[in-house]
Amino acid sequence: MAELSKARTTRNIGGKDTRPGANMRLLDALQYPLPLAAKLSILHRASGMLMFFLLPFIVWMFDASVTSEVSFDGFTSAFVAGIGFVPGFVIKLVALALIWAYLHHAVAGVRHLWMDATHSVSKQQGHSSAMATFVISIALTVALGAKLFGLF
Amino acid sequence: MAVNYGSKRVVVGAHYGFRDWLSQRVTAVLMALFTLVLLAQVILGGPAGYDSWAAIFSRQWMKVATFVVILALAWHAWVGMRDVWMDYIKPVGLRLVAQVATIAWLVGCAGWAVQVLWRL
Numbered sequence: 001m002a003e004l005s006k007a008r009t010t011r012n013i014g015g016k017d018t019r020p021g022a023n024m025r026l027l028d029a030l031q032y033p034l035p036l037a038a039k040l041s042i043l044h045r046a047s048g049m050l051m052f053f054l055l056p057f058i059v060w061m062f063d064a065s066v067t068s069e070v071s072f073d074g075f076t077s078a079f080v081a082g083i084g085f086v087p088g089f090v091i092k093l094v095a096l097a098l099i100w101a102y103l104h105h106a107v108a109g110v111r112h113l114w115m116d117a118t119h120s121v122s123k124q125q126g127h128s129s130a131m132a133t134f135v136i137s138i139a140l141t142v143a144l145g146a147k148l149f150g151l152f
Numbered sequence: 153m154a155v156n157y158g159s160k161r162v163v164v165g166a167h168y169g170f171r172d173w174l175s176q177r178v179t180a181v182l183m184a185l186f187t188l189v190l191l192a193q194v195i196l197g198g199p200a201g202y203d204s205w206a207a208i209f210s211r212q213w214m215k216v217a218t219f220v221v222i223l224a225l226a227w228h229a230w231v232g233m234r235d236v237w238m239d240y241i242k243p244v245g246l247r248l249v250a251q252v253a254t255i256a257w258l259v260g261c262a263g264w265a266v267q268v269l270w271r272l
Binding site for chain 1: 177180181184187201202205206209229232233236240254257258260261264265268271272
């Protein structure tokens with residue numbers, strides 16, 4: 001963030017920037033209709049944070065699935081019989097949330113690399129690449145979710 | 153150019169940001185490539201079950217690759233979460249607590265995952 005100069009201007013009153021639009025907070029920003037690219041971007045951050053907080057669960061899934069046949073059975077039964085008082089259905093929902101989070105984060109990340117490489121940063125390109133990201137990630141989420149819930 | 157030496161040197165925060173910007177992209181590419189390699193082994197590994205899954209991680213080269221990706225993930229997630237805390241938590245003491253907790257969280261998860269790998 002740029003620092004205010006120490007000059008006594010009419011817009012720097014008591015150390016606070018008083019220009020219109022300055023000191024905008026997250027709540028203020030949400031009052032505007034966000035472009036598709038902006039929604040994609042905040043979901044990119046949210047999906048990253050979701051995976052961060054569920055990381056121990058992810059490592060547990062790796063541990064249980066790979067250590068032995070016995071632990072593997074415990075891993076698969078978590079999705080059927082649940083863990084402790086948490087039913088299997090809820091575990092599957094958490095897994096679906098992780099599937100969405102990973103797919104959204106990865107595809108939106110590839111979009112970042114694409115923007116870096118091709119400099120496609122105009123408003124129209126931002127919109128179309130955001131649309132493509134949503135379509136791809138949600139389609140894959142639905143497909144993997146259907147497999148997870150035994151729909152095929 | 154702002155004064156940024158001696159007593160005015162900024163020792164916290166993102167500095168010029170270039171190293172972190174690049175490290176997030178490099179770690180991301182590594183993880184994406186690893187995902188493709190893992191996906192290929194799962195698809196070509198025969199019927200799904202414990203045997204085919206555990207066989208993937210019993211290969212020494214795969215253990216090394218997974219180890220690299222675990223470290224890449226920890227670094228990638230650290231930069232991301234540090235940015236989040238910098239954006240939303242202004243009080244320095246509170247942000248320091250969040251950053252320390254983040255590092256402990258990531259180091260713990262990475263250590264656990266590495267232990268799983270080399271127990272096989």
